[in-house]
Amino acid sequence: MYTKAEISSLQTLTKSFIEHPKTIELNPLRKLLKFHEYQYYVLAQPLISDYEYDTLYQQLVKLETASPHLIVSDSPTQRVGNSLNNSFETVAHLVPMLSLENSYNAEDLNDFDRKAREGALLEEITYCVEPKFDGASISLVYENDLLIRACTRGDGVAGEDITQNIKQIRSIPLSIPLSDYGIQQMEIRGEVIMSKQSFANFNEKLKANQMAVLANPRNAAAGSLRMKDPKEVAERNLDAFIYHISYFTLTQGASTPQILKTHSGSLELLWNMGFRSPQKEKKLISNIQGVIDFCTQFEMERDTLPYEIDGLVIKINDFDLQEKLGMTSHHPRWAIAYKFKARQATTILENVEFQVGRTGAVTPVAKLKAVAIGGVTVSSISMHNEEYIREKDLRLGDTVIIERAGDVIPQIVQSIPSLRNGSEAIIHFPTTCPICDYTLEKEETEAVWRCNNPVCSAQIVERMIHFVSKDAMDIKSFGDANIRKFYEMELLKNIPQIYNLNFEIIGKLEGFGKKSVDNLKTAIEASKTQPLYRLIYALGIRFVGETTAKTIAANIHHILDLENLSEEQLQSFEDVGVKVAKSIHQYFHDAKNIALIKELASLGLNMIQTNTTAVDGNLSGLNFLFTGTLTQLKRSEAEAMVEGRGGHIVSGVSSKLNYLVVGEDAGSKLEKAKKIASIKIISESDFVELIN
Numbered sequence: 001m002y003t004k005a006e007i008s009s010l011q012t013l014t015k016s017f018i019e020h021p022k023t024i025e026l027n028p029l030r031k032l033l034k035f036h037e038y039q040y041y042v043l044a045q046p047l048i049s050d051y052e053y054d055t056l057y058q059q060l061v062k063l064e065t066a067s068p069h070l071i072v073s074d075s076p077t078q079r080v081g082n083s084l085n086n087s088f089e090t091v092a093h094l095v096p097m098l099s100l101e102n103s104y105n106a107e108d109l110n111d112f113d114r115k116a117r118e119g120a121l122l123e124e125i126t127y128c129v130e131p132k133f134d135g136a137s138i139s140l141v142y143e144n145d146l147l148i149r150a151c152t153r154g155d156g157v158a159g160e161d162i163t164q165n166i167k168q169i170r171s172i173p174l175s176i177p178l179s180d181y182g183i184q185q186m187e188i189r190g191e192v193i194m195s196k197q198s199f200a201n202f203n204e205k206l207k208a209n210q211m212a213v214l215a216n217p218r219n220a221a222a223g224s225l226r227m228k229d230p231k232e233v234a235e236r237n238l239d240a241f242i243y244h245i246s247y248f249t250l251t252q253g254a255s256t257p258q259i260l261k262t263h264s265g266s267l268e269l270l271w272n273m274g275f276r277s278p279q280k281e282k283k284l285i286s287n288i289q290g291v292i293d294f295c296t297q298f299e300m301e302r303d304t305l306p307y308e309i310d311g312l313v314i315k316i317n318d319f320d321l322q323e324k325l326g327m328t329s330h331h332p333r334w335a336i337a338y339k340f341k342a343r344q345a346t347t348i349l350e351n352v353e354f355q356v357g358r359t360g361a362v363t364p365v366a367k368l369k370a371v372a373i374g375g376v377t378v379s380s381i382s383m384h385n386e387e388y389i390r391e392k393d394l395r396l397g398d399t400v401i402i403e404r405a406g407d408v409i410p411q412i413v414q415s416i417p418s419l420r421n422g423s424e425a426i427i428h429f430p431t432t433c434p435i436c437d438y439t440l441e442k443e444e445t446e447a448v449w450r451c452n453n454p455v456c457s458a459q460i461v462e463r464m465i466h467f468v469s470k471d472a473m474d475i476k477s478f479g480d481a482n483i484r485k486f487y488e489m490e491l492l493k494n495i496p497q498i499y500n501l502n503f504e505i506i507g508k509l510e511g512f513g514k515k516s517v518d519n520l521k522t523a524i525e526a527s528k529t530q531p532l533y534r535l536i537y538a539l540g541i542r543f544v545g546e547t548t549a550k551t552i553a554a555n556i557h558h559i560l561d562l563e564n565l566s567e568e569q570l571q572s573f574e575d576v577g578v579k580v581a582k583s584i585h586q587y588f589h590d591a592k593n594i595a596l597i598k599e600l601a602s603l604g605l606n607m608i609q610t611n612t613t614a615v616d617g618n619l620s621g622l623n624f625l626f627t628g629t630l631t632q633l634k635r636s637e638a639e640a641m642v643e644g645r646g647g648h649i650v651s652g653v654s655s656k657l658n659y660l661v662v663g664e665d666a667g668s669k670l671e672k673a674k675k676i677a678s679i680k681i682i683s684e685s686d687f688v689e690l691i692n
C-alpha cells in the first residue's frame with residue numbers, strides 16, 4: 001500500500017509535525033493520520049505512540065473546527081458518529097450475498113473438485129485457499145473513492161444499513177484510490193471479527209461490571225454491528241477482513257485492471273487499496289490433493305491464530321473459470337467451505353448447583369450430561385449469574401448447545417426450545433444461601449446474589465482455601481480437600497487455627513503418616529515469614545489481586561498502617577483505582593478484620609514490609625513487566641530477580657513501564673507497548689543479560 005520511500009517521507013513529516021504542530025496544513029495532516037491508522041489497524045505495526053497520534057488528531061480537530069467548510073467525509077474525524085444515529089434501514093445489495101456449500105472431509109473436497117473439473121473440462125484446477133473467518137458478514141459499497149454504505153447480510157438480497165457502526169472499525173478505510181484503477185463503484189464482502197484478545201478483554205469488562213459474559217467472539221462481533229450507539233461499537237475493538245469483490249463498474253474509457261483476472265489478484269488489489277484482505281494468509285495450490293493436505297495441516301494449527309476461524313474457503317482462482325461454472329440458486333460452484341471439526345456440541349442440562357465463593361457470591365453451575373468437545377470432556381459449566389440463565393431462557397432438562405472456542409472456557413451458547421417436550425423445569429434461583437440459609441442479597445449495580453453472612457461455612461472454607469493457596473501464603477501439602485476435611489471434623493474453624501492445629505489428632509487420620517504431618521508442620525511454620533504482600537493477598541480483600549497486593553505492600557511499613565490511609569491516599573498508589581481503594585478502606589475499617597490481623601500477628605506471622613526502601617540493585621527504580629511464555633526462567637523466578645535487584649513489577653502497560661520482557665506468543669501487552677516509544681521491548685535472553 002505504501003512504498004518504502006513514501007513511508008520514510010511520511011515519517012519525516014510526522015516528526016516535523018509533532019515538533020512544530022502549528023505548521024501543519026489540513027490535507028497533509030489527514031494523509032498522515034490515515035497512514036498511521038493503516039500502520040496500526042491493518043498492519044499492526046504502529047510507528048508512533050498513542051500520545052503522538054492523539055496530538056496529531058487533536059490538531060486536525062482544531063483546524064477543522066476553525067474551518068468547518070473544509071471538512072471532507074473521509075477525514076479521520078468523520079468516523080465518530082453522533083450518538084444513536086444509526087438508521088438500520090433495509091437496503092438491497094448490488095449483488096445477492098450467497099453462502100457457500102460446506103465440506104467436512106477429503107471425500108467432499110474430491111467430489112467438489114471432480115465436478116468442477118468436469119464442468120471446466122480441465123485435468124487440474126488451481127485453487128486459492130484462505131481462512132473462513134468466524135464473525136459477521138458485511139457488504140461495503142465504495143463510489144468515487146468514498147465509502148458510501150455498509151450493510152449486514154440480511155436475507156442475502158437486502159441487509160440493514162450499518163454504515164455508521166462500520167465506520168468505527170479502523171481497519172476499514174473511509175476512502176480508497178478506486179479511480180487509480182479506473183473503477184467508479186465497487187461492492188465488496190468481508191467479515192467483521194473480534195480478536196480472541198479483544199474478546200477476552202471485553203468479557204473481563206462485562207464481568208467487572210457484573211454483566212453476563214458473551215459466549216464467543218462471533219456473537220460479540222455480530223451483536224456489535226447492530227448497536228444503537230456507534231461510540232459503543234468503537235470501544236469494542238472490532239476488525240474486518242475483506243475477501244471478495246462482488247461487483248464493480250469502470251469509469252468511462254477504463255478497462256478492467258489486469259490484476260482482476262484471478263481471486264488472488266483481487267485479494268492483492270484489496271490489500272493495495274488499504275484493506276485487511278487475507279493477502280498473507282491465502283495460499284495458491286495447484287491441485288485438490290494439495291488443498292486437502294493444507295486443510296488437514298491448517299486445522300491442527302487453528303489455535304495459533306489471534307482470531308477464530310471455523311474452517312477454510314477454497315476458491316477457484318481463475319475468474320473466467322469461475323464465470324464458466326456459475327452458481328446454483330444457493331451457492332457458487334467455484335467455491336466451497338471446508339469446515340473444521342465443531343467445537344460445539346449439544347447435551348442435556350441435567351441439574352444446577354449453586355456454589356458459594358469466598359466473597360459470598362452465589363454462582364449457578366450447570367451440571368451437564370458429559371460430552372466431548374475438541375478432545376475435552378465437559379460436564380460442568382459456570383453460568384455466572386441469574387441474568388445469564390434468564391437471558392438464555394435455560395431450563396432444567398433443556399437440550400443446550402455448548403461451545404469451547406479456542407482457549408476460551410466452555411460456555412452455554414443457547415438452549416434449543418424446539419426440542420422441549422414439556423417436562424423441562426424453570427430454574428429457580430435460591431433466595432437463601434444453599435449452605436447457611438441466610439437470605440441472599442443483590443446490590444442494585446450488581447448481577448450477583450450474595451450471602452452476606454460473615455459466618456457462612458462455605459465462605460469460611462473458601463477463604464481458608466484461598467489463604468493457603470500457592471500465590472497466597474503457599475502452605476504446601478494443605479490442599480482444598482484437607483481444608484474441607486479438617487473443617488468438617490471441626491479441627492479447623494477459621495484462619496488463625498491454621499497455626500494452632502491439633503497434630504496429634506491429625507496424625508491419627510487415615511492418610512496422614514508422620515512424614516505428611518511433618519511436611520504440613522514445616523509448611524505452616526515457613527508461611528509465617530512470607531513477605532507482606534502475600535499476607536495482604538491471602539486476606540482475600542475484594543479486588544485486591546497479587547499485583548495490587550505488591551503495590552500496597554511496597555507503600556507501607558506495617559500492615560496496620562492501612563487503617564490510617566484514606567481512600568484518596570490509597571488511590572495515589574499505582575494501579576489502585578476508586579473501586580479498589582474503597583474496598584481496601586472498608587476492609588481495614590471493619591473491627592473483625594483488624595482483630596483477625598492482630599490474632600495472626602500474635603501467632604507470629606510477618607506483618608512488616610521488609611524492604612520498604614527499594615533494594616539498591618542494578619534495576620533500582622525501573623519498572624518491568626513480563627508477557628508471553630518464558631522458556632528459560634519461570635515467571636515467578638524472573639519477577640523475583642527483578643525485585644531482588646531493586647526493580648518493580650507492574651501490572652499493565654503504561655508510560656511508567658521501562659522494560660517489557662517478551663516471551664513466546666505475546667499478545668496485546670506487546671502491541672500496546674509498541675505504541676509507547678519510551679518502553680524498551682526486550683527478549684528473555686536480553687533480560688538475562690541485563691540482570692547479569
Ligand code: IVH
Nearest residue numbers: 098099100130131132133137191243313332
Ligand atoms: S466467500 C460468493 N470467503 O462464510 C462467495 N466467505 O457461507 C462469498 N466467510 O457468508 C463468500 N470467511 O460470511 C468467503 N474467506 C471467506 C470467508 C467467508 C468467512 C463467511 C461468509 C459467508 C459464509 C459462507
